[in-house]
Amino acid sequence: MATVDNSMVAHLPLFAGLTAADLAEVLREARSSRFAKSSAVFEQGTDATSFFLLLHGHVRASKTTPSGEQIVVRYVAPGEIFGVAPAIGLPHYPATATAVDESVVLVWPATAWPRLVARFPQLATNTLQTVGSRLQESHTRVVEMSTQQVEQRVAHALLRLAKQSGRKLDHGVEIDFPISRQDIAQMTGTTLHTVSRILSGWEQQGLVESGRQRIVLREPHKIFVLAEQTPGDNSTR
Amino acid sequence: MATVDNSMVAHLPLFAGLTAADLAEVLREARSSRFAKSSAVFEQGTDATSFFLLLHGHVRASKTTPSGEQIVVRYVAPGEIFGVAPAIGLPHYPATATAVDESVVLVWPATAWPRLVARFPQLATNTLQTVGSRLQESHTRVVEMSTQQVEQRVAHALLRLAKQSGRKLDHGVEIDFPISRQDIAQMTGTTLHTVSRILSGWEQQGLVESGRQRIVLREPHKIFVLAEQTPGDNSTR
DNA sequence: CGATCGATTGAGCCCTCTCAAGAGAGGTGG
DNA sequence: CCACCTCTCTTGAGAGGGCTCAATCGATCG
Numbered sequence: 001m002a003t004v005d006n007s008m009v010a011h012l013p014l015f016a017g018l019t020a021a022d023l024a025e026v027l028r029e030a031r032s033s034r035f036a037k038s039s040a041v042f043e044q045g046t047d048a049t050s051f052f053l054l055l056h057g058h059v060r061a062s063k064t065t066p067s068g069e070q071i072v073v074r075y076v077a078p079g080e081i082f083g084v085a086p087a088i089g090l091p092h093y094p095a096t097a098t099a100v101d102e103s104v105v106l107v108w109p110a111t112a113w114p115r116l117v118a119r120f121p122q123l124a125t126n127t128l129q130t131v132g133s134r135l136q137e138s139h140t141r142v143v144e145m146s147t148q149q150v151e152q153r154v155a156h157a158l159l160r161l162a163k164q165s166g167r168k169l170d171h172g173v174e175i176d177f178p179i180s181r182q183d184i185a186q187m188t189g190t191t192l193h194t195v196s197r198i199l200s201g202w203e204q205q206g207l208v209e210s211g212r213q214r215i216v217l218r219e220p221h222k223i224f225v226l227a228e229q230t231p232g233d234n235s236t237r
Numbered sequence: 238m239a240t241v242d243n244s245m246v247a248h249l250p251l252f253a254g255l256t257a258a259d260l261a262e263v264l265r266e267a268r269s270s271r272f273a274k275s276s277a278v279f280e281q282g283t284d285a286t287s288f289f290l291l292l293h294g295h296v297r298a299s300k301t302t303p304s305g306e307q308i309v310v311r312y313v314a315p316g317e318i319f320g321v322a323p324a325i326g327l328p329h330y331p332a333t334a335t336a337v338d339e340s341v342v343l344v345w346p347a348t349a350w351p352r353l354v355a356r357f358p359q360l361a362t363n364t365l366q367t368v369g370s371r372l373q374e375s376h377t378r379v380v381e382m383s384t385q386q387v388e389q390r391v392a393h394a395l396l397r398l399a400k401q402s403g404r405k406l407d408h409g410v411e412i413d414f415p416i417s418r419q420d421i422a423q424m425t426g427t428t429l430h431t432v433s434r435i436l437s438g439w440e441q442q443g444l445v446e447s448g449r450q451r452i453v454l455r456e457p458h459k460i461f462v463l464a465e466q467t468p469g470d471n472s473t474r
Numbered sequence: 475c476g477a478t479c480g481a482t483t484g485a486g487c488c489c490t491c492t493c494a495a496g497a498g499a500g501g502t503g504g
Numbered sequence: 505c506c507a508c509c510t511c512t513c514t515t516g517a518g519a520g521g522g523c524t525c526a527a528t529c530g531a532t533c534g
Contacts (some may be wrong), residue, residue, distance in 0.1 A: 073376055088366055124358060128365045135368055146426035189383035212500075213512075419481095449530085
């Protein structure tokens with residue numbers, strides 16, 4: 001296992017306020033690990049024995065209900081921490097993490113967390129900010145699911161994915177990892193059929209260009225307008 | 238402003254790991270404040286100048302969308318912290334906090350947070366756990382909104398409220414603060430009309446007893462069964 | 475005792491889900 | 505390299521859960 005290149009991760013929010021020496025000390029406890037496309041990094045319900053930082057690739061965090069339905073919690077982009085169950089005191093992972101790409105992650109043993117936090121309190125503060133912004137995102141999602149129609153929710157979801165993991169092409173912005181209609185349905189609380197119909201409609205209007213697990217936003221601004229439009233604006237809900 | 242009674246709050250998770258002397262030092266920076274029923278503790282979008290700990294009463298955190306729709310983020314019970322925007326690095330409150338009861342809170346100035354955390358790192362760790370569990374709750378809500386029908390969501394919401402703020406009566410469990418059909422609708426992503434119809438139905442079956450801003454669960458177990466039942470269990474969603 | 479706010483309930487509609495087929499794309503093994 | 509197989513996507517038809525619109529009732533409070 002090679003030493004991690006410190007300079008690559010030094011600027012990440014997780015390590016804000018740490019000196020180079022501190023960083024080296026933190027990284028010394030981590031090992032890096034590679035995950036093939038579609039392989040699981042960890043499974044919902046299993047012991048939370050590690051926490052992670054994504055270096056390359058993309059990871060999908062999803063939850064499965066007792067009755068077998070799945071929902072996508074979030075997509076993790078490079079530079080983000082995930083599997084933070086140990087940091088928030090959960091003995092088991094509340095979700096499954098799957099590499100959707102060939103992915104490389106840093107892995108710390110859960111037992112390192114208390115030690116690292118005691119030594120570098122900044123880590124706790126930085127993680128608190130990260131978890132806090134995820135809480136905001138989750139609340140945003142609740143608001144959207146409560147107040148918007150499916151088409152608006154899908155539009156918002158795609159815009160967010162494009163912002164987080166978009167690759168600029170000359171004819172638009174492409175979501176930088178394989179994503180299916182089913183995935184989008186699980187992000188927006190609908191069915192793959194409805195997502196398919198919506199994307200087909202957008203395709204005919206020239207808003208998107210999409211195929212098998214692949215979506216290009218051709219007219220992000222028009223999609224944004226779609227996302228914001230309130231069909232029937234009911235303020236009493 | 239009287240000194241806060243330390244023994245009342247010493248056992249709270251926020252202060253876990255602090256000595257009595259530490260606690261005194263933390264509390265010295267807080268003042269206590271009273272809020273009348275229906276008054277705002279803080280408003281969404283305003284500067285996050287303080288963070289709070291609820292001592293008595295109940296506080297509703299709600300978000301308003303640009304188009305005027307409201308959703309209830311959570312109800313705060315005594316002993317919980319709220320308005321933690323300063324701790325998670327938000328310059329403005331992302332929601333409005335309203336006392337639904339006559340309520341008493343401890344108030345710290347936002348500027349105290351960095352100082353307190355530097356001096357007592359345990360505070361950051363403890364807050365991280367709190368924010369983490371709220372993230373879990375929010376995800377649970379997303380899962381429910383994605384996979385369950387309105388009746389199940391209402392059942393879950395009421396059971397949660399009863400567990401968090403239920404008062405045992407001889408004929409059931411009463412939600413310990415005023416809560417309207419509208420509030421429940423805003424917690425579950427539906428309309429007050431649908432909530433009203435559901436509760437009317439339950440009332441006829443003897444599951445609940447309810448009135449103006451008042452709900453008693455007469456048969457918590459039967460409501461639990463209702464909450465878990467999956468009408469049409471669709472595992473492909 | 476009037477006014478305001480919350481709750482109830484009916485009627486009709488529509489957005490989205492469910493059920494059902496089928497087509498296309500990509501991967502794989504012989 | 506081709507045939508096959510699987511996985512994803514598409515699309516139609518029909519049904520229904522919950523929303524919208526509308527009106528009324530009841531209770532609480534000043």
